[in-house]
Amino acid sequence: MQQLFWALGTVVIGVVGCAGYFYVSNLVLDTLLPGRGPDPVRAGRNINRANLIRPWLFLAPAILALGIYLVYPVIESVWLSLHDRSGQNFVGLSNYVWMLNDPGFRESMFNNMLWLLVVPAAATGFGLAAAALTDRIWWGNIAKSLIFMPMAISFVGASVIWKFIYDYRAPGEPQIGILNALVTWFGGDPQAWLTIPFWNNFFLMVILVWIQTGFAMVILSAALRGIPEETVEAAVLDGANPIQIFFRIKMPQIWGTIAVVWTTITILVLKVFDIVLAMTNGQWRTQVLANLMFDWMFRGGGDFGRGAAIAVVIMVLVIPIMVWNIRRANAEMKGH
Amino acid sequence: MEATPATKSPLTLVTHLTVLLLVALWTLPTAGLFISSLRDKDQLAVSGWWTALSSSSQSLQGRTGAAPDQKEENGVYVITGNLLGDTAGRVSAFGTTSREPEAYEAGAAADLGDGATLTVGEDGAYRLESPVPFESKRGQRVFVTAEQPPRFTLDNYREVLRSEGIGRSFVNSLTVAVPATIIPILIAAFAAYALAWMEFPGRALLIAAVVGLLVVPLQMSLIPLLRLYNGVAEVFGVPAKTYLGIWLAHTGFGMPLAIYLLRNYMAGLPREVLESARVDGASDFEIFTKIILPLSFPALASFAIFQFLWVWNDLLVAIVFLGAQDESLVLTGRLVNLLGSRGGNWEILTASAFITIVVPLLVFFTLQRYLVRGLLAGSVKGG
Amino acid sequence: MSAVTLTEVSKSYGSVEVLRNINLDIEKGELVVFVGPSGCGKSTLLRMIAGLEKISGGTLEIGGARMNEVPPAQRGIAMVFQSYALYPHMTVRDNMAFGMKIAKRPKGEIDKAVENAARILQLTPYLDRLPKALSGGQRQRVAIGRAIVRDPKVFLFDEPLSNLDAALRVATRIEIAQLKDNMPESTMIYVTHDQVEAMTLASRIVVLHGGDIEQVGTPLELYERPANVFVARFIGSPAMNMFPARVTAAGPDGTTVEIEGGGAVAVPIPGRAEDVGSVVKLGVRPEDLTLTDGPALYSGEISIVEALGETTLLYFTPEGGADPIIAKLPGIHRLGRGQTARLSADPAKLHLFDAEEKSYLYR
Known part of the structure; x- marks a missing residue:
């Protein structure tokens, strides 16, 4: 409890500190270059000068935070990836050479590609289906809310939930995991799902799909509602049935949004770590890049060079999406 | 749409059934967890949660x-x-x-x-x-x-709160999440205003940079920041793993999304209102505090929810910057530990997991409106 | 003393020049309307006076003092925006008081000013409401009230009626006219693209086109003596008919022109000897054309008839695909498509424009 009060105290200090910074720095600027005064021409000149400085006052803390926590690490990671485990001695590209020859890395890369293929497609697909269907029924909003719910659950929490579903007991014992219960009910043999190589990847992906479908649904649903009603009505008059309307009229109008959803989930997939850590910790051939990096970072004293090299690979994979995003944002701003 | 005769077909029934199936698939896993956490631990061990109501x-x-x-x-x-x-x-x-x-x-x-x-x-x-x-x-x-006969009990919750350290972790999570949600909002709001409404050279470049940083994988940052923290700790003779450290880390990691969301929202505010305030004699600072901030409340709320959910649910940043020792574990970290050490004890795991997710779920169901709005602002603006 | 003086004012965005060498004197107590098609620079000019846009060249003086670099709040102006620009999170009272509060004026003074403005605009019952609880017309009145509270030297209106529906627009236009009558001392500058607003409200109209001032004058001056083809066609509806013609005789008493493919007519506008033989445009307003059995200025086959009851519009399609010729006849005429009509006009109401489209009157 005491800790909580202490935390609240820091919140107050932090907020007051931040607000104070903005207020005081602004005040100083206004005092040095007064914008009001007997001589309006001079005041105007002061205002123009102050307007050159003020944006940077407003931006400074944010730029500092972005610089320290995101920009510097990217540069530093590249630098570290060219050094040995302690980060002291330059080793050139040997970390990358090691990586290419490392079966663990190849396995992770393969699994990551698998994730990239399956999860965005599945989540977007389910999301689109859910969006299209829930918009047509009276209890659609409740349904949406429930499908959206896993979004609030942590990856670790979701992992526990699904581990419970995949729970395995020896044949003959009562199965308390619902998947094995169903399998035995249909007369099959219970399986230890998470230990079946290759296929266990899919059992992990299900979790992320389960979490992300709601996200896809919410955004695609808004996009579907943004479609001008007239185009749909025109299609009805042209004799199209609901399925034709969906695929021939609605879908083509929301391609842009589908792409946004797809790429957003793709980025998430590249960073996926918690689920693998909690479910299998990379055992049974389920390793992925982010977890592999974490392994090299901390297990056995840590190898910063190799960890950083893997981080750089993740970054490189993200760059195309980054470029695409920036272009899209620029185009949007020009259209403003 | 609902009432048009065209939808009164077998297709309607299929729609209802399909959505029912989807909803079932998306809620039953959580429901199972919740029901199990309330069952007697002996019953939980021998029968599935779907039999909880039968003897x-x-x-x-x-x-x-x-x-x-x-x-x-x-x-x-x-x-x-x-x-x-x-x-x-x-x-x-x-x-x-x-x-x-x-x-x-x-x-x-x-x-x-x-x-x-x-x-x-x-x-x-x-x-x-x-x-x-x-x-x-x-x-x-x-x-x-x-x-x-079925037996339901709160014993599992009593057990995990008392002896499994979940209570302690709950407080830790709260300690991390609240400041890490509030601090970035203020910083980002000022920056977003500057990027939305102030004219200065390099503005477009900065906006592009923020959009770019939006997707930088967190993993990139861990090693360099860990070294940086260790270095700072050494110089000042303080511990490297502190709450201040993790608050600042979450502030930095949340900053691109915060700026992006808030800037988009603020840029959408009517220009004439701001100009009117300027004609009324308000300075940039006054425009920001008296006009922009009150009008941006929905966007601020959206981001606050995002950031809170993200920080609360985060595992990686917490174990790297706060450590994995018993007294500093947050809920997610504790849960991972329990998965390892009490893998078979479902009464412990289900109750712990539910305590972990109950706060986000509450936030989610009470503030869903803002969450949806924020998602849309972040993704389909102008689309 | 002039309330507002613009001297050689210009505005450019990068290499694009949107306003060129604007010279204008606005007297105290005038209501000057800037009018022109969209993109003519009228709003930009207003915003430069307000201080919301930088002035690229020339000087702006308000009340005799140079204002180019002075911030908006200290120029002694108030502005009413097209979208009202009310602060959505403040009550009507706070909206109107905002400027004085920023200026840290005593509370009693603020209250008095707000109450007074509310009384003038009949907003007193709504003072504690939020803008979203008001109708469009009431919101626009609040915006005007906000301007009144500031007690400015110059009121600036930026298309204040454009967001209102047709009926409300007429009512609010009349209110603004009454407001002006009640405040004879105050100077107002009003931007609109609607020539009816311009004609009804203005003491003087400034017609802008492509970044230049085409003509400045009272509404009737612009109607009766347009300086060029642009003004002639912009003011009045339907637009003035333009007949290509050739000068056959010119002297101090008048100019005789021969309409291409039509008759000859003597126009009582002085000409010069060197004009003879030159190509000109003969302008006739549709409402000045009448049906005739005698010698016709123009005769042709009617292509469309629009019967509006109070007036009848006849459309003719001249050869060569030029703009249609329109005649606006009072009352009801039983004329049909395909019939031939002969039109003439009072020579005193004819306009002559030279090859540069400038009116003979202003040469």
Whole structure:
């Protein structure tokens, strides 16, 4: 409890500190270059000068935070990836050479590609289906809310939930995991799902799909509602049935949004770590890049060079999406 | 759409059923977890949560009374009692050997040899009869299969809160999440205003940079920041893993999304309102505090929810910057540990998991409106 | 003394020049309307006076003092925006008081000013409401009230009626006219693209086109003596008919022109001897054309008839695909498509424009 009060105290200090910074720095600027005064021409000149400085006052803390926590690490990671485990001695590209020859890395890369293929497609697909269907029924909003719910659950929490579903007991014992219960009910043999190589990847992906479908649904649903009603009505008059309307009229109008959803989930997939850590910790051939990096970072004293090299690979994979995003944002701003 | 005649077709029924299936698939996993966390741990271990409302069949062992308890009734020596004790239940079968624990139906008489018989009723009451006095000091071993009614209890929660450190972790999570949500909002709001409404060279470039940083994988940052933190800690002689450190880390990591969301929202505010304030004599600072901030409340709320959910649910940043020691573990970290150490104890795991997700779920259901709005602002603006 | 003086004012965005060498004097107590098609620079000019846009060249004076670099709040102006620009999170009272509060004026003074403005605009019952609880017309009145509270030297209106529906627009236009009558001392500058607003409200109109001032004058001056073809066609509806013609005789008493494919007419506008033989445009407003059995200025086959009851519009399609010729006749005429009509006009109401499209009157 005491800790909580202490935390609240820091919140107050932090907020007051931040607000104070903005207020005081602004005040100083206004005092040095007064914008009001007997001589309006001079005041105007002061205002123009102050307007050159003020944006940077407003931006400074944010730029500092972005610089320290995101920009510097990217540069530093590249630098570290060219050094040995302690980060002291330059080793050139040997970390990358090691990586290419490392079966663990190849396995992770393969699994990551698998994730990239399956999860965005599945989540977007389910999301689109859910969006299209829930918009047509009276209890659609409740349904949406429930499908959206896993979004609030942590990856670790979701992992526990699904581990419970995949729970395995020896044949003959009562199965308390619902998947094995169903399998035995249909007369099959219970399986230890998470230990079946290759296929266990899919059992992990299900979790992320389960979490992300709601996200896809919410955004695609808004996009579907943004479609001008007239185009749909025109299609009805042209004799199209609901399925034709969906695929021939609605879908083509929301391609842009589908792409946004797809790429957003793709980025998430590249960073996926918690689920693998909690479910299998990379055992049974389920390793992925982010977890592999974490392994090299901390297990056995840590190898910063190799960890950083893997981080750089993740970054490189993200760059195309980054470029695409920036272009899209620029185009949007020009259209403003 | 709903009322048009075209939708009154078999397709409507299919739609309803499909959505019902989707909703079931998306809620049952969580429901199962929640139900299980409330079940008696013995029942939880032997039957699936979907049977929670029906009685469960359990195999029990008991002993009858022994020689001192016998009475003589009409020349027959009798020992009576109840194998189930105080617990409610219904015996369906019993047996006297472990090889055949269900040899006899309830109510039937089991022949124990030497003319002795054992009868066990449905309520667990037994009657042991023999023409000769019982001599054994130990009672007869009896195996019964009993149907037990469902039992729900909060014991699992009491257990995890008290002895598994979940309570402590809950406080840790709160300590991390609240400041890490509030601090970035203020910083980002000022930056977003500058990027949305102030003219200065390099503005477009900065906006592009923010959009770019939006997707930088967190993993990139960990090693360099860990080194940086260690370095700073060494120089100032302070511990490297502190709450201040993790607050600042979350502030930095949340900054691109915060600026992006808030800037988009602020740029969408009507230009004329701002110009009107300028004509009214308001300075940039006054415009920001008196006009922009109050009008941006929905966007601020959206981001606050995002950031809170993200920080609360985060595992990686917490274990890297706060450490994995027992006293500093947050809920997600604790849960991962429990998964490792108490992998089979589902009563512990389900209750712990539910405590972990209950706060986000509450936030989610009460503030869903803002969450949706924020998602849309971040993704389909202008689309 | 002029309330507002613009001297050689210009505005450019990068290499794009949107306003060129604007010279204008606005007297105290005037209501000057800037009018022109969209993109003519009228709003930009207003925003430069307000201080919301930087002035690229020339000087702006308000009340005799140079204002180019002075911030908006200290120019002694108030502005009413097209979208009202009310602060959505403040009550009507706070909206109107905001400027004075920023200026840290005493509370009693603020209250008095707000109450006064509310009384003038009949907003007193709504003072504690939020803008979203008001109708469009009421919101626009609040915006005007906010300007009144500031007690400015110059009121600036940026298309204040464009967001209102047709009926409300007429009502609010009349209210603004009354407001001006009640405040004869105050100077107002009003931007609109609607020539009816311009004609009804203005004491003087400034017609802008492509970044230049085409003409400045009272509404009737612009109607009766347009300086060029642009103004002639912009003011009045339907637009003035333009007949290509050739000067056959010119003197101090008048100019005789021969309409291409039509008759000859003597126009009582002085000409010069060197004009003879030059190509000109003869302008006739549709409402000045009449049906005739005598010598016709123009005769042709009617292509469309629009009967509006109070007037009848006849459309003719001249050869060569030029703009249609329109005649606006009072009352009802039983004329049909395909019939031939002969039109003439009072020579005193004719306009002559030279090859540069400038009016003979202003040469």
